[in-house]
Amino acid sequence: MSSFPNSIVALAATLERGWQSYRSSGEFDLFVEFTLSLNGLTEQLHRQHLPGLVRACQELENTALTFFADREMHPIPLDQAVAIERKLQIILGELRRHETPAILARRTLDTAEGQIGDCWNQPRRVLIVSRENHPWSASLAEQLGFFGFTPEEARWGEQPANDEPPLAITFIPDVEGRAYPPAAISAIIALRTRFPTSYFYCLSVPSNLQSIVLLQRAGADACVPVGNKVSDVLSRILDLVEMHEQEMHRVLIVEDSATAIAHIRRSLSQHGIDSKAINDPRLLFEVANEYRPDAILMDMYMPFCTGVEVTSALRQIPEYQALPVIYLSSENDIVQQVEALRLGGDQFLTKPVNPIILASVVKTKIERYREMLYSGQHDSLTGLFNHSTSKVQVERLLHAAQPDGQLVVAMIDIDRFKTINDNYGHPVGDQVIRSVAWLLRGRLRSTDLVGRYGGEEFIIALPGIDPAQAIGLIEQIREDFSQLPHAHAHGTLRATLSCGVAALPDYLTASSLIAAADDALLEAKRTGRNRVVLNRGNPQGQ
Ligand SMILES: Nc1nc2c(ncn2[C@@H]2O[C@H](COP(=O)(O)OP(=O)(O)OP(=O)(O)O)[C@@H](O)[C@H]2O)c(=O)[nH]1
Numbered sequence: 001m002s003s004f005p006n007s008i009v010a011l012a013a014t015l016e017r018g019w020q021s022y023r024s025s026g027e028f029d030l031f032v033e034f035t036l037s038l039n040g041l042t043e044q045l046h047r048q049h050l051p052g053l054v055r056a057c058q059e060l061e062n063t064a065l066t067f068f069a070d071r072e073m074h075p076i077p078l079d080q081a082v083a084i085e086r087k088l089q090i091i092l093g094e095l096r097r098h099e100t101p102a103i104l105a106r107r108t109l110d111t112a113e114g115q116i117g118d119c120w121n122q123p124r125r126v127l128i129v130s131r132e133n134h135p136w137s138a139s140l141a142e143q144l145g146f147f148g149f150t151p152e153e154a155r156w157g158e159q160p161a162n163d164e165p166p167l168a169i170t171f172i173p174d175v176e177g178r179a180y181p182p183a184a185i186s187a188i189i190a191l192r193t194r195f196p197t198s199y200f201y202c203l204s205v206p207s208n209l210q211s212i213v214l215l216q217r218a219g220a221d222a223c224v225p226v227g228n229k230v231s232d233v234l235s236r237i238l239d240l241v242e243m244h245e246q247e248m249h250r251v252l253i254v255e256d257s258a259t260a261i262a263h264i265r266r267s268l269s270q271h272g273i274d275s276k277a278i279n280d281p282r283l284l285f286e287v288a289n290e291y292r293p294d295a296i297l298m299d300m301y302m303p304f305c306t307g308v309e310v311t312s313a314l315r316q317i318p319e320y321q322a323l324p325v326i327y328l329s330s331e332n333d334i335v336q337q338v339e340a341l342r343l344g345g346d347q348f349l350t351k352p353v354n355p356i357i358l359a360s361v362v363k364t365k366i367e368r369y370r371e372m373l374y375s376g377q378h379d380s381l382t383g384l385f386n387h388s389t390s391k392v393q394v395e396r397l398l399h400a401a402q403p404d405g406q407l408v409v410a411m412i413d414i415d416r417f418k419t420i421n422d423n424y425g426h427p428v429g430d431q432v433i434r435s436v437a438w439l440l441r442g443r444l445r446s447t448d449l450v451g452r453y454g455g456e457e458f459i460i461a462l463p464g465i466d467p468a469q470a471i472g473l474i475e476q477i478r479e480d481f482s483q484l485p486h487a488h489a490h491g492t493l494r495a496t497l498s499c500g501v502a503a504l505p506d507y508l509t510a511s512s513l514i515a516a517a518d519d520a521l522l523e524a525k526r527t528g529r530n531r532v533v534l535n536r537g538n539p540q541g542q
Contacts, residue, residue: 011041011272012095019088026075033270035064036355040272041091043363044248052165052197053094055221060087094165094197125150126237127160127198129187130172136203137172140230146484147238148442157187165195168237176204177226179211185218192219203233231431231487238438249366252293253277254284254310255328256302260351264297264328267355273362281310288320294366300329300340311344322372324365328353379452381430382437390451390459394510397449397461401504407463408470408503409513411521412436414456415496415529424488429456432486432495439484443477459514467503467534474499474532482530496530506537 018034042057063084067073075081126149130137141151149167154160156174169191173180180188180202192200202215205223212223224233251273255261261277268275276291278284281302288296296314298307307327314320326347327340337348347361377389385393394409401407414420414436421429433456440450440460449461462470478497485492500520507513520535527533 008041008044008095011037011044012092015041015088016092019085022075023081023085028071028074031064031067031074031076035061035068036270038064039356039359040270044272050197051199051221052167052195053091055199056087056091056094056196060084060091063087090196097164124148125152125162125164125166127151127166127169127191128153128172129156129158129169129191131156131174134172134174136230140170140172140233142485143230143234144237146480147234147438149237156184157190159190159194165198168199168201169195170201170203170233170237171220172203177206179206179208180215185214188215188218188220201233201236203228229487234438235434238442248272248274249295249363250291250293251275251295251297251362251366252284252288252291253297254281254302254307255279255297255299257299260299260328263352264358267353267358268362270355271359271363273359281305281307284310284314285317288314293323294369295324295326295362297326297328297362298345300327308340308343308345311340315344322369324369326361326365382434382452384437384441384458385449385451387451387453390449390453391510391514393449393451394459394461394514397463398504398510398513401463405463406466406504407461407513408465408467408501409459409461409517410470410474410499410501410532411453411514411517412440412458412460412474412497412499413521413525415498415525417456417495420493420495424493428486428488428493432456435484435486436481436497439477439481443473459517467501470503471501471532471534474501478530478532498524498529499532500524501532501534502537503534506535 015037018037022030022034038057038061042054042061045053045057067076126144128137128140128151132155137153141153144151171188173184200220201222201224202220203224204226205211205215207225215223251268253261253264253275255277256279265275265277278287281304298311300307311325324346326349327345328349328351330351332350340348346365349361377385379386397407414432420432436458440458444450447463451459453459478499482494482496486495498521500517502513502516502520507516516535516537520533524531524533
């Protein structure tokens with residue numbers, strides 16, 4: 001089973017073919033095509049949160065761009081072609097390896113009922129390099145283990161036996177706050193050569209330019225300053241695997257010329273952007289409703305009405321008020337352009353548009369738009385869905401599961417949380433809240449809902465499993481959470497959580513599922529806390 005969307009597999013194949021075509025002909029245009037495919041692949045990998053592969057692709061892109069300036073440089077000299085080929089093969093090799101579920105994977109969980117299928121993915125390895133018995137190393141390894149990673153410890157200069165690249169490698173220097181010694185730099189270089197796609201964190205780096213530049217040259221991706229705690233590093237590693245559903249960018253093209261449509265769609269697809277085109281603006285609302293674009297490319301002059309009129313009409317509909325609209329026109333008149341922007345457009349591009357400029361404008365607009373949507377739907381402390389979006393997501397999962405499917409909804413609440421705040425302060429309380437979020441995110445599938453429902457209350461919804469399987473899974477999370485040490489100024493504290501569960505078909509609506517899970521949560525609190533309670537209610541009850 002492939003972990004990658006088909007678009008990545010297809011882009012990788014196009015990239016390889018593109019390079020072979022260039023090698024056999026030496027034509028500049030084929031080299032440009034190859035670089036464009038590479039850029040598209042980088043974007044896709046970025047969306048999949050694979051920073052190591054993104055890094056390798058960007059390096060290759062930079063090398064390729066040095067041959068962009070002049071047609072006369074082609075075919076490029078043999079030694080340069082061999083160097084590009086070597087980098088390309090590393091990337092393609094990594095992509096092939098990741099076609100089997102590994103790096104995107106999550107922890108495999110066994111329940112009382114046995115293993116819950118393919119989606120519960122495999123562990124993600126993190127290598128920790130330090131001197132023997134460094135206290136941070138053991139503490140980081142322990143925390144990583146709790147959050148579903150597989151930590152491995154290694155000494156400086158030691159090469160791990162396993163050839164699989166780890167997701168991340170963290171380096172803990174022997175002396176905090178000093179420049180890394182030459183032997184450490186050499187060890188980092190050796191690991192970077194062996195694992196070009198892993199993400200490298202160097203801890204306790206002094207904030208001086210020379211130290212940071214040396215580490216970056218050796219292959220560090222992130223230099224974590226002196227004074228940062230193990231929990232900060234952990235949060236960065238978790239960010240690496242955070243998987244917001246990174247869907248492909250979707251662009252709707254409103255354009256009456258078939259040639260222009262073909263040209264634009266080709267440019268967009270080379271950059272990994274999905275598109276749909278309509279040649280009659282009167283179809284816009286219907287198609288936008290169904291396709292849910294992230295941006296619209298709007299021709300200025302069409303037979304039925306102008307692009308400006310269509311955009312003004314679109315802006316009347318609340319859900320499209322912020323949707324980016326980019327005008328395409330051969331119009332050079334500045335006054336017209338300013339007027340078009342005033343009436344609701346976001347950008348004006350003059351035809352024929354350079355494909356690289358087009359893709360980069362589209363991507364920038366879409367990223368901003370998605371960031372805006374993201375911050376409206378997510379909680380800033382944990383990155384989970386917020387209260388209102390969680391409710392919408394339960395509705396969505398319920399809709400997908402009905403009429404005969406399975407769906408389990410659970411409400412989770414940290415026990416006696418007020419005492420944690422009172423005894424250790426709000427920042428420690430916040431960290432405990434984040435730990436629950438991380439644990440849930442690390443243990444559940446990307447298809448499950450994980451949301452922050454209130455202060456220290458969370459909601460999860462698990463499609464396709466029955467209550468017994470869900471309870472097995474949540475019991476494991478509850479048990480692991482109770483063992484998790486949370487750091488405070490004078491040591492560590494332990495906390496527990498309680499959980500209420502309700503499921504289809506005992507409850508048939510989103511609100512009744514949530515209310516029933518909430519009642520079960522209260523029952524769990526009443527009956528001693530640190531428990532999971534299932535609400536079977538009245539069968540078929542509402
Ligand atoms: N640190 C922190 N505290 C929060 C946040 N949101 C809510 N709280 C606190 O969470 C506490 C919730 O306390 P209670 O509802 O009394 O419940 P509890 O102490 O967890 O007790 P039980 O639920 O009965 O086990 C309150 O003190 C809130 O101030 C937050 O974002 N950060």
